[in-house]
Amino acid sequence: MADAKVIPFGDDPRAKRRPKRPVRARAGRAAAPLAPVPAQRDEPQESADAQPAPSGAAQAPEEGGWDRRLAHGLSFLRRRITGEYEVDDFGFDEELTEQVVMSALRPVYDKYFRVEVKGLENIPDKGAALIVANHSGTLPWDGLMLQVAVHDHHPAARHLRMLAADLVFRLPGVNEISRKLGHTLACAEDAQVLLERGELVGVMPEGFKGIGKPFSERYKLQRFGRGGFVSTALRAGAPIVPCSIVGAEEIYPMVGNAKTVARLFGFPYFPLTPTWPWLGPLGLMPLPTKWTIQFGEPIPTDGHPAEAADDPMLMFNLTDQVRETIQHTLYKLLVQRRSVFF
Numbered sequence: 001m002a003d004a005k006v007i008p009f010g011d012d013p014r015a016k017r018r019p020k021r022p023v024r025a026r027a028g029r030a031a032a033p034l035a036p037v038p039a040q041r042d043e044p045q046e047s048a049d050a051q052p053a054p055s056g057a058a059q060a061p062e063e064g065g066w067d068r069r070l071a072h073g074l075s076f077l078r079r080r081i082t083g084e085y086e087v088d089d090f091g092f093d094e095e096l097t098e099q100v101v102m103s104a105l106r107p108v109y110d111k112y113f114r115v116e117v118k119g120l121e122n123i124p125d126k127g128a129a130l131i132v133a134n135h136s137g138t139l140p141w142d143g144l145m146l147q148v149a150v151h152d153h154h155p156a157a158r159h160l161r162m163l164a165a166d167l168v169f170r171l172p173g174v175n176e177i178s179r180k181l182g183h184t185l186a187c188a189e190d191a192q193v194l195l196e197r198g199e200l201v202g203v204m205p206e207g208f209k210g211i212g213k214p215f216s217e218r219y220k221l222q223r224f225g226r227g228g229f230v231s232t233a234l235r236a237g238a239p240i241v242p243c244s245i246v247g248a249e250e251i252y253p254m255v256g257n258a259k260t261v262a263r264l265f266g267f268p269y270f271p272l273t274p275t276w277p278w279l280g281p282l283g284l285m286p287l288p289t290k291w292t293i294q295f296g297e298p299i300p301t302d303g304h305p306a307e308a309a310d311d312p313m314l315m316f317n318l319t320d321q322v323r324e325t326i327q328h329t330l331y332k333l334l335v336q337r338r339s340v341f342f
Helices: 062-082 094-112 141-153 166-170 174-180 188-196 228-236 259-265 280-284 306-310 312-336
Strands: 116-118 129-133 160-164 200-203 240-246 292-295
Touching: 062 094, 094 141, 094 174, 129 141, 129 228, 129 312, 141 160, 141 200, 141 240, 141 292, 160 188, 166 174, 188 200, 188 228, 228 240, 228 306, 228 312, 240 312, 292 312, 306 312
Parallel strands: 116 292, 129 200, 129 240, 160 200
Antiparallel strands: 240 292
């Protein structure tokens, strides 16, 4: 089944064009049709695009115009209503992700968190790779910002397929949008299929232990589980790319955990921050911290034999290597940071 054709809402606003100027007739004369001017031997011939438009010709609206934007928007809505779009077997909707979700997250990425990205050259332009990152921030803004960073700034504009906890797929509404964004369950089977297809997969092994840790333990990595992500990468022969994220720890400073309320709703934790739940919905607004995302040098796995995926000592060593790389980079970025907000 062919991929859906992605049609943008409008042209890139950064691409500036010079509007063509109509030819004006001289006073007392009627405007005559323009004849092509023979090129001079000593001067290069101008291209057809550089020639002026005839007098009275209708000018094309700049930047595509609102009529073109409206037509693209209506065409997108028609495809959504009639179901003339495609998703993969995991539910990933590339058109919706690029046209709607990325457009909504981009201002948060560029203007609110002002994310700075380093080391994108360590992500391959094609083929499978497993990005392993630290997890923090009480709510998973870091995973979303990681997706925008890879898609918008990597030369190949790759989509990052994040592995998410089962709680994400039990929440109404969140389940649907996560599937559309390309997220899938954090299990070895799903990760194996995606890597074998040559996809770029992202995982945050700390899980709820990382995202729900108290503010006093910020930037201290929690346990990385049993190293299942290493086993998956070994089986697929995919390189592991360590990723360190600074700035997410301070968006919701978690000063307490209402465990009774968490058990009541079936959550792993119920955060208490300086603004939540005291300010109601306003308390869900994250603080505008300055973020840095750095991708480290990839750790190859294709040099190991097939049975290496079942070697517990090798998995332990590789897991520890990835964890130490991320922790060391976090400390290095924190030393270089001038301020939490600037």
